[in-house]
Amino acid sequence: MDLWVLNLLNGISFGMVLFLLAAGLSLTLGVMGILNLAHGSLFMIGAFVGFFVFSGGGSFWVAALLAGAIAGLVGLVLEKAFLGRLHNLFDAQAMLLVGVVYILGNLGLWIFGPQNRLASPPLSLAFSVRIGNYTFPAYRLALILIGTIVFISLWWLLAKTRIGAIIRAGMDDREMTTGLGVNYGLISTAVFSLGAFTAGFAGAIALPMIGVAPSIAWDILLYSFIVVVVGGMGSMLGSLIGSLFIGLVDTFSRALFPDIATFTLYTVLVITLLVKPSGILGRKGILQDMERL
Amino acid sequence: MRSIGSLVVFACVCLVLILSAPLMATHVEAAATSKPIRIGFLLTQTGYGAMGPWEEHGVRLAIDDAGGKIAGRSIELVAEDSATDPSVSLEKARKLVEKDKVDVLMGPVMGSCSPGVAVYAKEAGIPYIFNCQHSREVILSGGKYAFNPMGTTAWESYPIGRYVFEEMGARSINVIHDDFDQIVEIGTIAIEAFRRRGGKLVQRQRTPLGTVDYVPNVSVMKKADVVLMWFVPFNALRFTSQYFDAGRKMPLVMFGNPTLNEMDLPMVGDRAIGMIATAPVTCGIDIPPMKAFIDRWLKKYGHLTEKEGRYPRKHEGIFNYVAVQMYLEAVKATGGDPSADRIRDALLNIRVETPGGWVSFTPEGIGIGDIYVLKVVKEGDRLYWKDIHTYKQVARDIPPE
Numbered sequence: 212m213d214l215w216v217l218n219l220l221n222g223i224s225f226g227m228v229l230f231l232l233a234a235g236l237s238l239t240l241g242v243m244g245i246l247n248l249a250h251g252s253l254f255m256i257g258a259f260v261g262f263f264v265f266s267g268g269g270s271f272w273v274a275a276l277l278a279g280a281i282a283g284l285v286g287l288v289l290e291k292a293f294l295g296r297l298h299n300l301f302d303a304q305a306m307l308l309v310g311v312v313y314i315l316g317n318l319g320l321w322i323f324g325p326q327n328r329l330a331s332p333p334l335s336l337a338f339s340v341r342i343g344n345y346t347f348p349a350y351r352l353a354l355i356l357i358g359t360i361v362f363i364s365l366w367w368l369l370a371k372t373r374i375g376a377i378i379r380a381g382m383d384d385r386e387m388t389t390g391l392g393v394n395y396g397l398i399s400t401a402v403f404s405l406g407a408f409t410a411g412f413a414g415a416i417a418l419p420m421i422g423v424a425p426s427i428a429w430d431i432l433l434y435s436f437i438v439v440v441v442g443g444m445g446s447m448l449g450s451l452i453g454s455l456f457i458g459l460v461d462t463f464s465r466a467l468f469p470d471i472a473t474f475t476l477y478t479v480l481v482i483t484l485l486v487k488p489s490g491i492l493g494r495k496g497i498l499q500d501m502e503r504l
Numbered sequence: 505m506r507s508i509g510s511l512v513v514f515a516c517v518c519l520v521l522i523l524s525a526p527l528m529a530t531h532v533e534a535a536a537t538s539k540p541i542r543i544g545f546l547l548t549q550t551g552y553g554a555m556g557p558w559e560e561h562g563v564r565l566a567i568d569d570a571g572g573k574i575a576g577r578s579i580e581l582v583a584e585d586s587a588t589d590p591s592v593s594l595e596k597a598r599k600l601v602e603k604d605k606v607d608v609l610m611g612p613v614m615g616s617c618s619p620g621v622a623v624y625a626k627e628a629g630i631p632y633i634f635n636c637q638h639s640r641e642v643i644l645s646g647g648k649y650a651f652n653p654m655g656t657t658a659w660e661s662y663p664i665g666r667y668v669f670e671e672m673g674a675r676s677i678n679v680i681h682d683d684f685d686q687i688v689e690i691g692t693i694a695i696e697a698f699r700r701r702g703g704k705l706v707q708r709q710r711t712p713l714g715t716v717d718y719v720p721n722v723s724v725m726k727k728a729d730v731v732l733m734w735f736v737p738f739n740a741l742r743f744t745s746q747y748f749d750a751g752r753k754m755p756l757v758m759f760g761n762p763t764l765n766e767m768d769l770p771m772v773g774d775r776a777i778g779m780i781a782t783a784p785v786t787c788g789i790d791i792p793p794m795k796a797f798i799d800r801w802l803k804k805y806g807h808l809t810e811k812e813g814r815y816p817r818k819h820e821g822i823f824n825y826v827a828v829q830m831y832l833e834a835v836k837a838t839g840g841d842p843s844a845d846r847i848r849d850a851l852l853n854i855r856v857e858t859p860g861g862w863v864s865f866t867p868e869g870i871g872i873g874d875i876y877v878l879k880v881v882k883e884g885d886r887l888y889w890k891d892i893h894t895y896k897q898v899a900r901d902i903p904p905e
Contacts, residue, residue: 214723217750221719317550324811325554327738329745329771339751345723346751420746421716422771424738426552430714465711465720473683473712 213343218466219459220342224351226458227358228420231413232431233438234365234450235406241382241445242402244301245294248308251432252315253410257282258423259319261415262328271333275415282411283404290403295396312428319425329422350419357416358451361409366447378402382445437476441483443493452491540580541835541842543567543828544606546596546621551588553614557813558821561805566828569800574832575840586612593617594624601628607842610827611635613820615642615657615686622646631847635827636820637761637784639686640901643870649844651851653830653863653871654784654823655900660760660875661690663895664732664782665697667877668757671893672780674729676704678754680721680743681734683710687760694732694759711739718743722750730755737763741771748775755780762786762878762889766817767810769880769887776887779880784900785826785860787816788889789876797825797859826858862897871900 236250247253257278264274289311297303331337332350339346369375381388381395389395414423421431434457442453457476464475483490545563548555560583567579582604584596593612600606601624609625612618613636625632626647634643634652637660643652668674677698681687688710695705707726711718713736722743725731731754735743740763744756755778758764762781766788769776787798801816808814816822834850835842855864861874877893 217723218720221717221723225717320550320554325556326767326811327741327771329741331771331773339749341751344751346749348749422738422742424552425554426738430716433714434716462717462720465715465717466724469709469711469721469724 213345214466217342217345217347218462220347220355221351222459222462223455224354224420224458225462226455227354228413228417229434229438229458230358230451230454231361231409231416233435233442233454234361234447235409235413236435237439237442237444237446237450238365239403239406240439242378243399245304245403246301246308247403247406248305248432249289249311249315249428250406250410250435251428251430252312253282253286253407254414254417254431255319255423255425255428256285256315257411257414258418258421258427259323259328259414260411261418262330262423263323265330265333265415265418271330275412278415279408279412282414283408286407286410287400287404289407290400294403295400316425316428323425325425327422327424328418330418332419348419354416354420358454361412362447362451365409369447374398434476437480439490440480441490443490446490446492449490449492456491538577540578541574541832541840542580542582542604542606542608543831544597544600544604544609545581545583545824545828546586546593546600546609546611546617547583548588548612548614548617549585551586553588555613555820556811556818557808558816558818559613559824561801561813562816562821562824563828565801565804566825566832568804569829570832574835575838577835577840579832582606586614586617588612588614588617590617590620594620597621597624601625601630607631608633608831608847610831611824613823618642619645622650625650629844631831631842631844631851633827633831635823637900639689640870644868646869648869649848651830651865651869651871652900653826653858653865653873655871655873657686657690657760658693659898659900660782660784661694661734662697663875663877664757664759664780665694665699665703666701667780667782667893668730668732669698669701669703671877672730672755672757674698674703676706676728677730677732678706678725678728679708679732679759680725681710681732681759682713682736682739684713687734690760691732691734698732711735713739715739716742718746719750722747722752725752725754728754730757732757732759734758734760735763737765737768740764741768744772744776744779748772757781761819765819766815766886766888774882774887776880777882781878781889783819783876783878783889784871784873785822785858785876786819786878786889786891787822788878789860789891791861791891793857793861794859797822822859826860826863829858830854830856830863866899866901872897873900874898875900 239245239247260281261274261278265271293307336350336353338349377393438453438457443449465472547559586593608631610633619642622645632646632650637654637657640656681691706728709721758781761783805814833854833856834847837850837854838846851865855862863871863873875895876891878889879892881890
């Protein structure tokens with residue numbers, strides 16, 4: 212019983228980290244049709260910023276917000292200076308973003324060195340709770356709470372605010388939205404920066420669990436792609452469900468079938484693409500919309 | 505008269521040529537010996553396996569310790585970055601040999617990159633010195649001019665299986681490690697060494713390289729006297745932290761090089777105290793040659809920051825030093841002749857005192873040296889790997905028992 216409870220909690224906490232990571236990617240893809248291959252690099256930037264601010268004596272939570280802000284700024288520059296000039300040129304965008312990943316990775320190596328980093332959780336959460344014969348870090352329980360708060364915030368932004376209505380309208384029919392006088396270009400830039408912010412924030416928040424090294428970008432990007440495909444592009448609830456699903460599948464497959472755990476996530480991905488390519492809660496017609504963009 | 509005159513002139517010319525021959529030979533020889541000895545080194549500066557500045561520091565220190573010259577010839581280093589990429593490694597190896605005309609090839613350290621380079625070096629007929637342990641098959645694939653002072657990867661793990669049974673008194677082991685060929689092989693050897701002595705394997709888990717969360721694996725670990733583990737550096741850091749976070753108490757033993765180096769240990773904290781590993785050399789070994797080596801390192805690099813490689817915390821720096829040191833001693837033994845056959849003969853006959861103790865080679869080019877069992881200890885604020893047991897002067901290969 213302890214084993215099931217432990218892995219259930221672990222799967223949910225890991226899923227929340229994936230949600231923090233994938234939420235921004237899902238938004239960017241849903242709003243702008245851009246598959247941000249540099250998303251993992253933004254996660255890496257946030258993680259490094261968070262690590263150095265926190266280990267330098269700063270508050271963990273301030274470090275996480277600062278990490279998000281800096282990643283958001285990098286995202287803003289990326290979108291305005293580069294991606295914005297390649298509107299609708301998806302191949303060129305992809306090539307650009309791959310180049311950005313290598314540049315940011317090597318910059319990270321140059322500035323921060325090749326050393327792997329893993330942070331301790333903040334003192335207030337540096338304890339474990341007993342679950343039968345095991346202990347479970349309180350920080351991982353906090354991740355569940357943090358993920359929930361971020362989800363509610365993003366959901367509220369999209370569902371209950373005027374800006375959110377504009378974003379959703381643009382996702383459904385960009386031409387019409389622009390025709391109504393909305394500066395959707397500005398909205399897109401803001402959404403891209405928000406996506407970058409959440410990636411950077413996720414990087415810092417996940418430090419005590421995942422750590423950071425300059426090479427982390429591609430590894431973490433893969434997880435976020437799987438979540439976005441499974442959960443559905445452009446949907447916050449889809450991202451949450453996808454993240455939790457992937458977190459639990461990954462956790463239990465490693466615990467119960469470690470020898471085939473490598474294939475489990477890819478199996479889920481393939482099945483999703485075959486059965487429901489728009490994802491669990493992806494917007495209907497999103498794939499067609501992306502072709503029209 | 506005319507024919508006698510021509511004969512005299514011809515005889516004089518011959519005499520001049522004969523008398524000047526030794527001088528010309530000397531000039532040619534001088535030209536050859538004044539050419540520097542060129543060491544081609546494949547470093548790993550970028551990519552996921554980036555080693556940082558310690559690698560190059562080790563190489564340059566070895567050259568400095570030789571005074572920048574060997575057997576009257578200056579030493580020139582031509583270094584390239586392998587980018588942790590097998591195809592880049594091979595491309596750079598070709599460039600070093602065919603364009604830069606190096607006399608010897610060394611590196612890279614990553615196990616995925618060096619096999620191709622070893623085979624190329626064999627085809628090129630150039631001496632090749634590995635700068636890290638590798639499988640026996642890969643070392644031998646480098647041909648008769650390939651040497652590995654650090655020995656085989658199997659060598660690292662066999663003593664641990666033995667140590668855990670004989671010295672730690674363990675009778676059951678739980679094994680967990682990254683899932684790629686080389687590690688699966690050396691894990692199997694450690695298990696075999698343990699089982700041969702009567703120990704029992706209770707469980708073995710092979711985790712994919714991209715794993716970020718080890719708690720699921722930790723949660724299903726069956727009870728044993730000892731956990732034998734090995735992961736690439738980043739994964740080792742994650743696994744160790746998550747293992748202790750989950751409240752597991754079985755002693756952790758790495759069946760090979762400690763991939764948690766001194767800079768990683770503080771991130772695990774005091775929980776790492778007592779961890780065990782094996783290595784041919786690390787900076788924590790308490791022997792005079794290592795102390796002298798550290799002094800020389802600090803003299804050259806002590807003004808740098810930790811990140812810039814002030815202290816030889818990463819053993820790859822020491823491995824590189826040893827690789828260059830062994831080669832330069834061989835060049836010294838040949839009187840400055842870097843030709844492959846002479847270097848091979850020299851390497852097979854020399855015995856060199858390296859920072860990790862005396863090293864020589866088997867007829868197959870596999871290092872013979874000391875094997876250290878290490879343990880994480882804390883002295884003051886410093887957590888480091890300290891040698892606690894030595895297997896003296898063994899061929900760094902699987903024993904024939």
